[in-house]
Amino acid sequence: EIVLTQSPGTLSLSPGERATLSCRASQSVSSSYLAWYQQKPGQAPRLLIYGASNRATGIPDRFSDSGSGSDFTLTISRLEPEDFAVYYCQQYGSSPRTFGQGTKVEIK
Amino acid sequence: QVQLADSGGGLVKPGGSLRLSCAASGFTFSDYYMSWIRQAPGKGLEWVSYISSSGSTIYYADSVKGRFTISRDNAQNSLYLQMNSLRAEDTAVYYCARLNGAFDYWGQGTLVTVSS
Numbered sequence: 001e002i003v004l005t006q007s008p009g010t011l012s013l014s015p016g017e018r019a020t021l022s023c024r025a026s027q028s029v030s031s032s033y034l035a036w037y038q039q040k041p042g043q044a045p046r047l048l049i050y051g052a053s054n055r056a057t058g059i060p061d062r063f064s065d066s067g068s069g070s071d072f073t074l075t076i077s078r079l080e081p082e083d084f085a086v087y088y089c090q091q092y093g094s095s096p097r098t099f100g101q102g103t104k105v106e107i108k
Numbered sequence: 109q110v111q112l113a114d115s116g117g118g119l120v121k122p123g124g125s126l127r128l129s130c131a132a133s134g135f136t137f138s139d140y141y142m143s144w145i146r147q148a149p150g151k152g153l154e155w156v157s158y159i160s161s162s163g164s165t166i167y168y169a170d171s172v173k174g175r176f177t178i179s180r181d182n183a184q185n186s187l188y189l190q191m192n193s194l195r196a197e198d199t200a201v202y203y204c205a206r207l208n209g210a211f212d213y214w215g216q217g218t219l220v221t222v223s224s
Contacts, residue, residue, distance in 0.1 A: 035210035037153075044203055044217055045153065050210035088153055092210055096169055099153040 002027050002091050004100035012108040019076040021103045023089035028069050033093030036065060036074045039102075040085045048087075049074065079105070110134040110213045112204050117218030124194050124222070130187040130204030130215055138162075138182040141207035144189050146200035147217075154200075157189065158207055172198075194222045 003026040013019055023034070032052050037045040047056040049065045062077040076083055084107050089100040116128040128144070143158035157168045157178040166178055177190040187204050199222050205211035 033209070037211075044214040045211075046214070047210055047212050050212070056212065090153075090210065095167055097155045097158075099155070101152045 001096055002029060002094055002098050004089050004091060004098055006087075006089060006100035006103045008103060009101075010104045010106060012106050013079055014108045015079050015081055017079050019074075019079055019083070019105055021074040021076075021087055021105070023067075023072040023074070023100050025070040025072075025091060029072075029091045030093050033091055034065075034067075034072050035090045035092065036063075037088045037090065038083075038085050039088065045088065076105075081107075110206065112206065112213055112215035114202065114204050114215035114218040117202065117220045119221045119223065120194055121224050122195060122222055125190070125192045126194065126220060128189040128191065128202055128204075128218055128220070132185045132187065132204075132206075135206070137180075137185040142180060142187045143205050143207045143211060144178060144187075144202055145205055145211065145214075146198075146202045146220075148197075148200045151200075156202070159187070191220070194220075196222050198222050 005024045007022045035050040036048045038048050039045040048059050048063050065074050067073050084105055086102045086104045088102050111133045113131045120126050141160050144156040146154050146156050159166050159178045163180050175193045179188045201217040201219050203217045204215040206213040
């Protein structure tokens with residue numbers, strides 16, 4: 001099983017700042033099979049990015065990802081008020097499909 | 109638009125059973141793999157099971173293997189999760205999700221609480 005470790009656990013930032021979230025895999029993951037989700041309190045997760053930098057429908061271009069092998073990064077270029085949430089990475093290149101434990105982006 | 113409506117959650121005693129349902133609309137259900145994912149209170153996401161578009165291929169997480177059964181009815185555009193021998197650690201919000209590589213659409217979730 002591929003274990004995904006996200007860091008930091010919590011990121012305290014102000015609106016307008018840049019957020020950089022890390023996801024490290026215990027084994028190599030093809031960037032084509034790495035996804036990022038956003039979850040707000042009381043809501044279901046929402047797909048943000050999948051398969052090597054493809055943004056899901058309706059996701060603004062301030063969200064981007066990068067990385068390869070076992071190190072991946074989600075970047076939010078300028079935080080908007082609606083971006084404060086928990087973010088999860090997930091790999092779907094091998095079974096079982098696994099998620100990271102999440103990074104909370106909170107308002108500083 | 110794609111919609112997934114989870115239902116069937118509730119309070120059940122340890123050892124009991126529950127059947128979750130997910131009604132799909134807005135896409136050709138029979139073309140897609142589907143999945144169940146759960147989230148324990150205050151915790152992260154855990155993939156539970158998935159089923160192929162025809163229902164011929166099924167996988168389970170080790171934590172539920174032998175206790176949970178995923179199924180689908182393509183004529184009714186519905187996905188199901190039969191949960192038996194429930195344990196306290198199965199307490200979670202259960203989401204159905206469309207599997208399109210990543211999980212691209214999610215239901216709103218249904219809460220399952222296992223407690224005496």
